[in-house]
Amino acid sequence: MADQEQDRLLDHDYDGIREYDNPMPRWWLWIFYATIVFVPVYYLLPGSMGAGPGMVAEYEAEVAAYEASRPAAGDGGASGEALLALASDPTALANGKSLYDMNCAVCHRADGGGLIGPNLTDDAWLHGSAPTAIHATIANGVLEKGMPPWDRLLKPEQVNAVTAYVISLRGTNPPAPKAPEGVVETPAPPGS
Ligand code: HEC
Known part of the structure; x- marks a missing residue:
């Protein structure tokens, strides 16, 4: 069956150049479809891309934590x-x-x-x-x-x-x- 599929000539003809229709192997296609189905699932999983702070928010949180850990300017630090x-x-x-x-x-x-x-x-x-x-x-x-x-x-x-x-x-x-x-x-x- 694989050989049959691979040898199927397509109809068109570009200046005398013909091409075979070589479909991707079925196992490859199923993995490909599975990844498409997985994307929305993964996106909604807690802790993955959809949930949680983005890069900017994470950076700002780190800066805020650092600022909080060093003595405040002005008269902060102690009452x-x-x-x-x-x-x-x-x-x-x-x-x-x-x-x-x-x-x-x-x-x-x-x-x-x-x-x-x-x-x-x-x-x-x-x-x-x-x-x-x-x-x-x-x-x-x-x-x-x-x-x-x-x-x-x-x-x-x-x-x-x-x-x-x-x-x-x-x-x-x-x-x-x-x-x-x-x-x-x-x-x-x-x-x-
Ligand atoms: C290299 C010299 C130098 C060192 C070391 C130094 N000081 Fe000073 N300090 C000064 C000078 C000069 C001023 C005056 C600043 C001005 O004219 O505004 C001053 C001002 C001050 C004032 C304000 C005084 C006022 O009249 O308002 C305080 C309080 C003070 N220093 C505490 C300290 C403490 C505590 C340390 C050590 C942890 C210290 N200084 C180390 C030079 C120094």
């Missing part, structure tokens, strides 16, 4: 209350002090009296003295003035701890401090 609570937590303060000694003392002096960076113990502030404002300055830095953005170098909880330590420095009156810079903010925000 004012949480920072004030840390400022009276001895473990956080000790942790913050060692981070401060390692990273900040070069510019702000070991006692916070100020050197290249401003005095952190007085009532005058360039970028605000509310806990969240101090946190934001430390996290985002003031690059053009030489204050590094510490959220690139420290973990979020380390930024919180060193913020708590800076909050605790206020009013410690170290000897020979740097002259006040910025706006005098009195009274100090509660707890700072």
Whole structure:
């Protein structure tokens, strides 16, 4: 039967060129039809092409997850209350002090009296003295003035701890401090 089918000459004649009608083998055709039938079934299967987020949505979800995993810009990362609570937590303060000694003392002096960076113990502030404002300055830095953005170098909880330590420095009156810079903010925000 196969030979019979293969040898069937078609009617037409192109400038003397004739052609045989060679149909695809039946087994091949059945697989082909089966794939056509399978397409809508597959498309509707949960988790396949029809369902679930597309490429763009998946990309956006990944970006959003990444953004959520890094410390937020601005004053995010910790609430004012949480920072004030840390400022009276001895473990956080000790942790913050060692981070401060390692990273900040070069510019702000070991006692916070100020050197290249401003005095952190007085009532005058360039970028605000509310806990969240101090946190934001430390996290985002003031690059053009030489204050590094510490959220690139420290973990979020380390930024919180060193913020708590800076909050605790206020009013410690170290000897020979740097002259006040910025706006005098009195009274100090509660707890700072
Ligand atoms: C390379 C020097 C340098 C280092 C290191 C540094 N700072 Fe600063 N910091 C500055 C300068 C300069 C400013 C002033 C920015 C301005 O003029 O706007 C500043 C400002 C600040 C302010 C804002 C003060 C205000 O008056 O509003 C805080 C808070 C602060 N730094 C905390 C820290 C902490 C905490 C660290 C360590 C994790 C640190 N700094 C490390 C240079 C530094």
